[in-house]
Ligand code: SF4
């Protein structure tokens with residue numbers, strides 16, 4: 001079923017939904033962007049339709065809702081530990097197709113990877129989520145979702161098209177029908193997807209990856225150029241590393257909390273071990289690790305790539321390092337071609 005509503009009708013629906021759901025969408029935050037005086041689009045709670053940024057790519061992915069940047073795992077006091085509760089209110093998240101597809105990747109990391117013991121903290125947030133898909137027909141300059149096969153999905157409850165003060169809705173889940181009853185008019189809307197991106201990425205054939213490619217000279221460029229800021233990891237919808245922090249409260253030597261906090265495979269200290277050892281000391285080695293992890297070893301384990309082609313990493317890098325181009329270089333290597341000319 002599909003219907004078309006005016007924005008004000010859709011706003012009324014959101015207000016009704018908001019009684020049962022916390023609703024998240026891309027929202028513009030003015031003046032706190034990367035550069036002085038610029039804005040940033042990040043996922044935030046919304047109360048009305050007019051806050052939704054549907055025509056720009058969000059700088060951060062929705063990952064920070066279901067895998068928060070900082071998350072308290074438990075509080076401790078003497079010999080007791082208490083796991084923090086979360087509220088019962090369910091979530092609706094407005095997401096683009098590539099970001100919806102990133103959920104399958106996170107599912108592999110947080111749920112399937114643990115045998116019968118999926119990640120409790122991830123699962124309890126993921127289980128709250130209903131998905132309203134933001135239709136994406138054109139993509140943006142840095143996207144390469146088509147190359148990664150992440151441009152389409154049927155994994156949504158409702159698909160939305162915003163057009164000329166109208167919102168078209170296509171329903172995949174009758175659970176939401178009651179909110180839309182007696183509103184709008186029937187249409188034949190069904191969502192369309194990006195068919196082609198400006199950026200094309202050749203994904204390497206994992207059967208053609210050989211050990212000598214780990215030592216190839218293509219990685220040394222990144223040792224010179226990368227400043228190990230980790231920004232590419234933090235905007236990525238599929239990077240899932242964290243480190244642990246035990247926080248002791250001032251004046252209470254036996255009380256505190258354990259948190260997990262996002263970490264980055266690019267930053268100094270990430271692979272440091274006891275005895276002063278470190279697996280990847282140079283920034284080129286770290287870039288190599290990330291690229292191989294995204295398009296080689298994850299795929300070997302789970303059968304698909306750990307990258308949606310959202311292009312956020314290419315946009316956010318202060319050193320103009322192109323991850324998409326690094327994948328292309330690896331693909332050329334795998335095909336035995338010369339990578340000169342970058
Ligand atoms: S590696 Fe880059 S393009 Fe791929 S999902 Fe992460 S941020 Fe997006």
Ligand code: SF4
Nearest residue numbers: 226227229230232317
């Ligand atoms: S590749 Fe770019 S964004 Fe990523 S750590 Fe290096 S300098 Fe920072």
